[in-house]
Amino acid sequence: MDAGNDPDPPTHHGPLRFQVPEPSARPGDEPDFSYLDVPPAGDTRRPEVSVDPHQIRDLADAMIRVLDDDGNAVGPWAPGAELSADAMRRALRAMVITRAYDDRMFQSQRQGKTSFYMRSTGEEAIAVGHALELGPRDMFFPTYRQQGWLIAREWPLVDMMCQIFSNERDRLHGRQMPVMYSAKEAGFFTISGNLGTQFIQAVGWAMASAIAGDTCLAAGVVGEGTTAEADFHHALTFAATYQAPVILNVVNNQWAISSFQGIAGGASSTFAARAIGHGIPALRIDGNDYLAVVAGIRWAAERARRNHGPTLIEWVTYRAAAHSSSDDPSKYRPQDEWKAWPLGDPVERLATHLGQIGEWSPVRQNELDEEAKAIVRAAAKEAEGYGTLLDGHVADRRSLFEDVFKEMPAHLRRQRDELERLT
Amino acid sequence: MDAGNDPDPPTHHGPLRFQVPEPSARPGDEPDFSYLDVPPAGDTRRPEVSVDPHQIRDLADAMIRVLDDDGNAVGPWAPGAELSADAMRRALRAMVITRAYDDRMFQSQRQGKTSFYMRSTGEEAIAVGHALELGPRDMFFPTYRQQGWLIAREWPLVDMMCQIFSNERDRLHGRQMPVMYSAKEAGFFTISGNLGTQFIQAVGWAMASAIAGDTCLAAGVVGEGTTAEADFHHALTFAATYQAPVILNVVNNQWAISSFQGIAGGASSTFAARAIGHGIPALRIDGNDYLAVVAGIRWAAERARRNHGPTLIEWVTYRAAAHSSSDDPSKYRPQDEWKAWPLGDPVERLATHLGQIGEWSPVRQNELDEEAKAIVRAAAKEAEGYGTLLDGHVADRRSLFEDVFKEMPAHLRRQRDELERLT
Amino acid sequence: MNVAIRSALDVMLGRDGQVVVFGEDVGYFGGVFRCTEGLQSKYGETRVFDTPIAEGGIIGVAVGMGAYGLRPVAEIQFADYVYPGLDQLISEAARLRYRSGADFTAPLTVRMPAGGGIHGGQTHSQSPEALFTHVCGLKTVLPSTPYDAKGLLIASIEDDDPVVFLEPKRLYNGPFDGHPERPIVPWTDHPLGDVPEDYYSIPLGVAAVRRPGSDVTVLAYGTMVYVAEAAAAETGVDAEIIDLRTLLPLDTDTIVQSVEKTGRCVIVHEATRTSGFGAELAATVQELCFFHLESPIQRVTGWDTPYPHAQEWDYFPGPGRVGAALRSVMED
């Protein structure tokens, strides 16, 4: 059959080897982030927003950083006067409230008041930056780790909590898991439990905006683990083909539940580099540096609005907390890895910068921390007053059958009536 | 709600514009391949097979070419003495028979002897090169346009035709459409009608070979249009993560039915470049240059066998014939586009090279053409003797129920018996 | 029927600026079954355009466009290729309204040719309608005549929920007398081929009685309506043939009324038998009409095998098999 092909592949090559990437440290090991190349702040050039993507392939391997170790804003990406101290304080406040909110809701889960919670600790700058830099009619397609957007947009905390507690005031009627918010008025797309699906939807939304001759853009988010899903590829392909006005964000927080970023292919290339293959400009940005966050979003948004098409941004950050309330990270990574994370804490870094320019102080920070806790405490008290999973004050079960379709078809009416008849 | 975000996106940007890529020429236009940058043969460097993929990103935009306009083999990729004149004549012969086979089967479709046919005209070098360069235990995961592999491996033409005619000797019992061959003994994986699925399967097969400590590699093929499918992305992701011993081939024949390669995202980057984003080495090769084909396959195979992992190759070629017997390309592209194709015809170019080195002549080419036709004619005569769709001598209908499972479950036995009872 | 489909798209593109039509080869070329021929040159490529070959991407962008406020009409080239897009249909389109408390909706229509009869083998012949009907939040439509195809497609596009619209490809180019092995003749001059040019719509969820009868109720849709008609004519069994037209929501009233009258029921579809939509129909009919039934409900369906290429007519449930069921159900 083989018609005289060379015989068996030359055996002098020896047997093949199956290679599975390994993280740099496991429980018991010293944390080791030597795999991460951290350039000095200000080191990376800033191209024009109209640049040909082929000219900036190197940025996929670089890292845009603005804040140096002392909190100075340096280099071409520093937003300068376009980012006022007020705006930065507003961002800081949103991040601090987000962290307080996360902590409190996590505690509530431990107390049985809700079934599930997911914190965004250490990654707050990314969602907050988007919320404050994008326009009110732009649409954000988030994951479950962007509650910072809602808080920065001053969506009512009580509303958010009523969903966490699945109580009678839950806007989603107890249908969704906690943390899977939907807030169209705040430009926040309904969160899916299925990873990555929102990424191509963001592209579709942006295409629609272009089709309509509108001026709004979309921004989608996935975690680095989720880049392996089909919809990540769909998003890049469709965004490139139609030059859609969309910002494609990959939040690389180093972990996907128990899998380190190498399992998603991060050992052989950066996630920003995925864009190169599609002719989309790639930025790789220190996600814990609020000024770099703002600079990157502004660049990509400006590019999109000028009809130059999509941008992919890899945000380098670290998932400081457990994946969710069901997870125990000490089973798969060193307990104190977060402390060794070379890009620090976004809250502290922004506070330091504000201090450096004379617009903040440890005392004010302390006040803010306390105020955030108080705000969250008050909101939680109010929300718990409407019920929690513990006391069973959940949304009306009749609502189960609503919104499956715009108008309830006969078979659902029959099923609803059947449920009604059960005591 | 928006908490004082900037008002509507600055309207001085004007409305967004929806952008749909357009081919360079439509019916009635002059063919225009100016979008294709064709470097002189021999211009592209040849790195070591162990090279770090990051060092050869430029090759994704280059084009590896060995044969110059006069048929000389030039440059670092020229296989030299490792590719004998005999081996080249064997390849030429396989290509010529493939073309004769395609022409004849296409005619048979027009005569109603089969329902459907797909030609590979103009792309024969790629499949033939793989068949002759890979080992007998390697596995090829083809599309419907790689019949050249089977012919180069001397799989019986009569067998292939019996499938085209769906007659009683059809090895696949009339279950599959014509052209969807399966030939395990020839290292040829069963062709799927669903685009792209074989690409990730090739990676899985290669992973299995590595898991087993075997020495065999896999090679998968997709068309450029199919790179948009999820399984293309899955293949790159898994191949990169596990450094699987696999060759990932993208046959860019410029068209996907009526869609030009820009609709798949080819207007903003090469298809080879997709690999860069995954840290996989990318080669972009003149697919109509048999010597370049051999050189590329050898490089990638050697790399895989030495445990350096996958390679993605974009083969630049042109689909000279209609997409299939159901298609009429004059509806969407200039009638004579193939004649203007700058990379010529792989058969002619290999013949010219052999002539150039004194190993071939127009007379011998003529003889080969006639011989190929005669071989195909004889095989067709024999195969038609076993029946065609026209005379209804198709495979036994009882076979419908076999091979759904290894052992036929009761419900299928009952259904088979029911069919039996019908006259 | 492809002319009727095209006319529906034409009418809706003209009436509603939010309607956009896209899919593989649907733009310049006009679709492999010509359902979108001429629409790009009429409405421009902002409204009618080609997409990359990625069914998941196609449905994914449709969901995003719907959320923005457009009314996307996406074509999947063959129903056999919808599987890469199922996640976006099942997990997203079907649930968007529910999970967001109606904050966001997915008013999209996903068209796809289904069924056999064109020698397409296992990857150009499938009838996956049952899968969609199991997904709450999706509507599923499958017309059998050009007139219905246009009216139902317009209703589907106007519907504010996601609709899967399956088109029996055997009927695209001509009417069908129930005998698949006979050559295809064009719709021209066929009474059912006469489709008004203007806007009209047919409500989703309403079945049509194609042939009144008193012996047995036949539940069918798509090509099988014609097979049932042929079987009734050839066996002389006085079958009441109901063309479901919409599978979900299902018109149980029409079904129950008929079965209560006839006391017998035969269900016909091309899809594989196990867990096909015929199962749901049989389960429902016996639930609602048990005490009227005089014999077991029979299903005549595709076999539980992939759709073969060469033995297509041994697979396709033709008038012979349906006729046998009609006779047998009368004997029981």
Added chain:
Amino acid sequence: MNVAIRSALDVMLGRDGQVVVFGEDVGYFGGVFRCTEGLQSKYGETRVFDTPIAEGGIIGVAVGMGAYGLRPVAEIQFADYVYPGLDQLISEAARLRYRSGADFTAPLTVRMPAGGGIHGGQTHSQSPEALFTHVCGLKTVLPSTPYDAKGLLIASIEDDDPVVFLEPKRLYNGPFDGHPERPIVPWTDHPLGDVPEDYYSIPLGVAAVRRPGSDVTVLAYGTMVYVAEAAAAETGVDAEIIDLRTLLPLDTDTIVQSVEKTGRCVIVHEATRTSGFGAELAATVQELCFFHLESPIQRVTGWDTPYPHAQEWDYFPGPGRVGAALRSVMED
């Protein structure tokens, strides 16, 4: 039950060098439900490993590995996430043997936790088994006890065809008395929790009678077996409860024998009702036992809505609903 699953994998990894186990978080960590805990450290990461988050890729590589000659056992983290992998299951794994004339086969097992009862909301609670049963070429298994889970999983891995193996996640960490709202207790000390350490297998396609009875036949699987037991106990209806264990191929003999005896039938599943596997069961039972049936076959199922988070017990078909059906079927 997760311990039994782990034991089955352990046994098969030990017995057969071709068995490989992989999926999201199954390697170092041992799976979010701990079903693969300790296996990577025992067998090495060549045999047990983590994968990228891409269900289509996971099943795709499994098909390729199977074609090579391995016996892949892939985990999908939740059945709710199988949809991106459906194309590889439906179009590839299920058809490989057929379309290649048995040249290539796909001896893979795809495990996935299914069903509700852990407050997982709409994306951690689904029961998509009906979809798989509509696909010819796939076998579908869904055990209800740790003992069965181990024996059936071993049989599935040894099977030369692709098997979808659904694991009722509510049973992973403890037995179930049919009342989902009661707290979970561990399997320890529960008689059904006792699983032999060694190799044994339970043939696919054979149902088990969990409770003999003479009034009515209850067809159930997974968690619903316990619900049916509770309902029988609480209503006093003498139900014969059949645990199907394998949905495809289906053990129709056991079913028919029972329904011919009882003359009544109630079908219970958690999945949405329309086109759920209960439809196939009802259709089959009335086909095969029509003249023995004294009342309509009733289905007690999940509602045709997404699985809610807060009102989980209003969705989950508990002993109350099943008991009502038992009583009503006796009255008809």
